[in-house]
Amino acid sequence: MVTTPRPVIDSVVRSVCGRDVERLVPLAGGGMNETYCAELAGDVAVVVRIARQDVPWFIDEADLITQARSIGVPTAQVLGLEHLDQDGELLSFSIQEFLPGRSLEDLVGELPAADLERLVVDAGEILARIHSVVLDDQPGIRHELQLPGEHEVARVAHIVGEMLGPAEAAVVERGADVLREELTTRAAPPVSLVHGDFCPKNILIHDGTVVGFIDWEFAGAAAPAYDFAQWEVDAGDPLPDRLDLVRRGYARVADPESADAGWTPAFAIEWALEKLGWRNPASPAQFRRCLDVIARYAGG
Numbered sequence: 001m002v003t004t005p006r007p008v009i010d011s012v013v014r015s016v017c018g019r020d021v022e023r024l025v026p027l028a029g030g031g032m033n034e035t036y037c038a039e040l041a042g043d044v045a046v047v048v049r050i051a052r053q054d055v056p057w058f059i060d061e062a063d064l065i066t067q068a069r070s071i072g073v074p075t076a077q078v079l080g081l082e083h084l085d086q087d088g089e090l091l092s093f094s095i096q097e098f099l100p101g102r103s104l105e106d107l108v109g110e111l112p113a114a115d116l117e118r119l120v121v122d123a124g125e126i127l128a129r130i131h132s133v134v135l136d137d138q139p140g141i142r143h144e145l146q147l148p149g150e151h152e153v154a155r156v157a158h159i160v161g162e163m164l165g166p167a168e169a170a171v172v173e174r175g176a177d178v179l180r181e182e183l184t185t186r187a188a189p190p191v192s193l194v195h196g197d198f199c200p201k202n203i204l205i206h207d208g209t210v211v212g213f214i215d216w217e218f219a220g221a222a223a224p225a226y227d228f229a230q231w232e233v234d235a236g237d238p239l240p241d242r243l244d245l246v247r248r249g250y251a252r253v254a255d256p257e258s259a260d261a262g263w264t265p266a267f268a269i270e271w272a273l274e275k276l277g278w279r280n281p282a283s284p285a286q287f288r289r290c291l292d293v294i295a296r297y298a299g300g
Helices: 008-017 059-070 113-130 152-165 168-186 226-232 241-248 256-260 264-276 284-298
Strands: 021-026 034-040 043-054 080-084 089-097 192-194 203-206 210-212 220-222
Touching: 008 021, 008 034, 008 080, 008 089, 008 152, 021 168, 059 080, 059 192, 113 192, 113 203, 113 210, 113 226, 113 241, 113 256, 152 168, 152 264, 152 284, 168 264, 168 284, 220 226, 226 256, 226 264, 226 284, 241 256
Parallel strands: none
Antiparallel strands: 021 034, 034 043, 043 089, 080 089, 192 220, 203 210
16 A cells, blocks of 8 residues: 655644644554554544545545534544645545544454443444434435346356355355345335444444444445444454344334344345455455355355
8 A cells, every 4th residue: 555655644634633743653444545543742642544536535424424423423523634636646634533442353352252242232222323314315425236247246156166166156146136136126225324334343442332433434325234234244253143232232222123124135145245256355254254144145
């Protein structure tokens, strides 16, 4: 990944925060962007995210974070956005409040089972609050199910067949058929705000409490089932089959069955098919998980 010159970062942070950067530490898990913790004078820290896109980035994300915070969703405050040209390339900066803690993903192997379950239930409650935000014709990302193309399905089936064999390749084909059936026989579900990357790596824990949902880059309008499906495919051991814990917390605020409306299988199959076809392959464990999810809903 290309890294931004330190003087440029220092200048942007100083412009937003009014303080000099004393130490800059790269953060893991920044997704497509550069992500840093900037320690400032006066014992203050902020998160610096830098995107390289053809258009100004982070604007919709900042607006959606603000909406979520207004209804009590714990997440970092966006302190400022900056966009500048660096040697002919557009750089977008999002400067955010630094939240102390560790991701739930990092804590999985350390927490007692009861504490892990409690935190997942609490995360489900927060997810329901996010889904309570209704988005009406708002610009930004829209996550809509798409009919799987025959060429792309054949490509993914070929990848799976070469790695695991013809039986697994057939699972891919059946999953695509189920997805086509759902999309051609059912009315589209209503949409709300979704987090867009709901999984343990984006749930921040501090002192035994969920203190933040982070990484809102893919937040936008979708059926609530989109977030349920993200968890089912991406949660990782030992949590992928504990969507029941998410739903238990969700039920403190809203009915998870009504929110799901039977669409989690379709979204899960679509996401699993996409990950199986990545040019940079998913890990072996994730590859296997994607196939298992498709087989659950499509047979095999």
